[in-house]
Amino acid sequence: MNSNVLISVSLVYVAFLFLVAFGADKWARAGRGAWLRSPIVYTLSLSIYCTAWTFYGAVGYAARSGLEFVTIYLGPTLVMVGWWWILRKLVRIGRAQRITSVADLISSRYGKSNLLGVIVTTLAVVGTTPYIALQLQSVTLSLAVFSAEDSGTGLVTSDAPATALWVAAGLAVFTVMFGTRNLDVNERHHGVVTAIAVEAVVKLVALLAVGIFVVWGLSGGAANVARMIDASPIAEWQLDGGRWAALTFLSAAAFLTLPRMFQVLVVENVDENQLATASWAFPLYLFLMSLFVVPIAVVGLARLPEGSNPDLFVLTLPLAEGHNGLAMLAFLGGFSSATSMVIVAAIALSTMVSNHIVMPLWLSFRQGGASVSGDVRNIVLIARRVSIGVVLAFGYLYYRFSGGGEALAAIGLISFVGIVQVLPAMLGGLFWRGATRVGAAAGLIAGFAIWAYALFLPSFGTALFAPEMMATGPWGIGWLRPQAFFGIEGMAPVVHALVWSLVINSALFFTFSLVSFPTPLERLQGAQFVNVFEHSKARRGWASGVAEAEDLLIMAQRIMGGAQAQALFRAQAAAQGKSGYLPDTTPEFLERLERELSGSVGAATAHAMVGQIAGGAAVSVKDLMAVADETQQMLEYSSQLEAKSEELSRTARQLQEANEKLTQLSIQKDAFLSQISHELRTPMTSIRAFSEILRDGAVDGPAQHHYASIIEDEAIRLTRLLDDLLDLAVLEAGQVTLNVQSATLGAVLDRAVAAARSATDGRPLDIRRDRAREDVTLETDTDRLSQVFINIIANARKYCDAAKPRLTIWVSKQESGLVIDFIDNGAGIPADAEAMIFEKFSRLTDQQKAGGAGLGLAISREIMNKLGGTIAYLPGQGGAAFRVTLPLAAG
Amino acid sequence: MAKRVVIVEDEPNIIEAINFILSRDGWDVTVHANGETAVDAVRAVRPDAILLDVMLPGRSGYDILKELRADPDFAALPVLMLTARGQKKDREMADALGVTRFMTKPFSNAELLAVLGEITAGA
The missing domain is CATH 1.20.1730.10 (Sodium/glucose cotransporter)
Incomplete structure (x- = not known):
């Protein structure tokens, strides 16, 4: 042919x-x-x-x-x-x-x-x-x-x-x-x-x-x-x-x-x-x-x-x-x-x-x-x-x-033995989630090397491996003879190479897989491979979006925490016009969820996770949850640490604040004791000195009477001081019981003006009022309110430095409540002192003129607090101006 | 010649009492109620002793003492400080500034005279 x-x-x-x-x-x-x-x-x-x-x-x-x-x-x-x-x-x-x-x-x-x-x-x-x-x-x-x-x-x-x-x-x-x-x-x-x-x-x-x-x-x-x-x-x-x-x-x-x-x-x-x-x-x-x-x-x-x-x-x-x-x-x-x-x-x-x-x-x-x-x-x-x-x-x-x-x-069989080195990595990868890249690489390389050494290279004949080397091993090392490892003879070269290469390949594959740790991607892929059926059975299209959304919610909760994830899902569902926690898995929603998740686990992982569930791709929810759980544990741990360090710094801050407050309180207490000591000892000094003078009988007549009057005045001053201190202590401790009565504002002011006038010290004061505006019925502790008014009027009498002292009392109803302004025609209070006039013992002028212990405005402020109103200094009114505000409910 | 004393004090009743006591004892008393001008007054009067209050309008007794001690003319001037703030730290403050004696109000008239006599004895 x-x-x-x-x-x-x-x-x-x-x-x-x-x-x-x-x-x-x-x-x-x-x-x-x-x-x-x-x-x-x-x-x-x-x-x-x-x-x-x-x-x-x-x-x-x-x-x-x-x-x-x-x-x-x-x-x-x-x-x-x-x-x-x-x-x-x-x-x-x-x-x-x-x-x-x-x-x-x-x-x-x-x-x-x-x-x-x-x-x-x-x-x-x-x-x-x-x-x-x-x-x-x-x-x-x-x-x-x-x-x-x-x-x-x-x-x-x-x-x-x-x-x-x-x-x-x-x-x-x-x-x-x-x-x-x-x-x-x-x-x-x-x-x-x-x-x-x-x-x-x-x-x-x-x-x-x-x-x-x-x-x-x-x-x-x-x-x-x-x-x-x-x-x-x-x-x-x-x-x-x-x-x-x-x-x-x-x-x-x-x-x-x-x-x-x-x-x-x-x-x-x-x-x-x-x-x-x-x-x-x-x-x-x-x-x-x-x-x-x-x-x-x-x-x-x-x-x-x-x-x-x-x-x-x-x-x-x-x-x-x-x-x-x-x-x-x-x-x-x-x-x-x-x-x-x-x-x-x-x-x-x-x-x-x-x-x-x-x-x-x-x-x-x-x-x-x-x-x-x-x-x-x-x-x-x-x-x-x-x-x-x-x-x-x-x-x-x-x-x-x-x-x-x-x-x-023979050539066919040699090829077969070479290529089956892939088998452990393949089957291990299909059925064992613990298989890792390191294990696969170790097994493959070892198997490949053994195959090449024991079977493939010798197949080239004596060109590569000399006959004496095949007979006695490389460098005379007997147990390394290419066709009789460890001296085990009697196997055909193909079987020998197959057994040894696969045994060592598999052993290294398992050992290295066990001792190495899979990367997240490996873990994910491993899960997808090993459980490919579980989940392709559950493979869903867009139609059964509810189950999908449920899975997404479960996953999101593990990553973001329950409350945050539920809030997100509920909000998304609401935005789609649905009630409950499960929005449709629209591309918009998935994109949003991915963004939210990527804040916790990084963009790539978030994408993979959402894609795995929503894309219906081949990873079971269970596997994904395992990954999510790990992430969550890490997040929890780190947020715990964060919380702890935050708590520590918060505690430190609180301690520092408390310390500052205590220091402040200690300074205030010292200052207060100092002040009280001063206020008590000053009248005592006069009383003692004049008492001794009188006792010595060194004076008589008008001088005797004068000195006795001084002693009396100072005794009265002491009593008043003690009264004020006790009053303030009661008010500050909040132990005061209000005696609520019904009266018109005009009547309360009348009483206060009369009381302030009857006080011994101070100059005559022209008080101007608009009685029509004062016709407001109050339901409050009128005695205490009167005490505040008396204090303000008495101060005006004492401190107004105008040639003809005059005090205007002006009542108005404002949004903030019933407002009573007291404005005199004096020089007023220096701007830098405005802030401290309501503090205890904050007398601005000298002792002689003040006559009181400097507790009046402090007491007034406490009283107004109790009555639910306020007392404040009104700057820029020409003279000293105080504004008392009462809640309208009381007016 | 009567010994001169300047009283720096702002309480009228106390001034009156001390003035009476010291004058009766033969002192030449000058009263000064304002802290700010007190040092000038001392310079003008050149007293043998000062009775100095701590809490004064305008300027505290400590400041006045400090300025006096800084002036060589008054470095050794007997200063009797009187204060109604009888706390320990007030006394320490006064000592640190070089006060001669420190008394807490109220005091007995006899004691005041005795202490004043004591601190001016060498002069």
């Missing part, structure tokens, strides 16, 4: 795939692609798990290791059937969080850590590169088979690297065209998915066709084949339980963690319910894919010449029998397996590389120039495209320089 024909057919096939992808994209954009959402398409897209390694390699695997190849199919089957709930959780999280890749999942779960994104991306690129190389190799090898058939040499043609390069370049073009059409990965690649679904059908049909041909065309039916199998070495194959379990686990874990599988399982998933169909349909697909593996292997071993590559039996059996058409179909099946894997892997890896490595680097180089969004969009697209090219270039280079020496299956 001419290899040109083969290449032409391949190109036609590729062109067909382009058309399918293009058409599907077009349908999807036009909204006519309902069938694209079909669970069957989803299930078929999962078949990228079956790469060229599975298509060709399974037969080779069976030929070499018997039924061990079944583990490769068993793992994913167990995941689809038994771990269906893990998948569902992954898909739910992927959609809720808009996850774009495995690296994004891990990064996002652990507080959007870019470090983890970089680690997983690196791991994925390093782990997937050999796998891509494997696909290139298989395409090249299969092409070579046809070329060899041409020339009859049975050898790989010398232009194999060129073939691989062309294949890689073609795949890069296809992937760039259909993989980077949209920026948002969640918009999904309908074209690509549809193309790989078609490829899935092609490879299944091809393998089934070859199988049917082999069983019924070559071997004369199933019964004969069964007999052949019994007679073959495969029948003697012994099950190694540990190895079997390890490989099953490995393929199951890889099914979850392989970047390309994550791409089709989670990222390209359109509807969660697709999983339900896939959970039985995909195992069925795998079953069909594995159905004829053993027969082909057995028949191949029996019919093909010794030394034929069992990895190529699928091709070489039809070719050897001259069935070129069937061989062509088989070739297209293998080609499909290889290309679909490479395309999806390249998309998945390029997303990771551009999102976690290129973009962060570019942004940090740009230093804030990222504000131009269109600019960024272009950069991201270019980064994706370049990344695709780089990933495929890596694959090609690996293929070119590894020399293609390893059996296909």
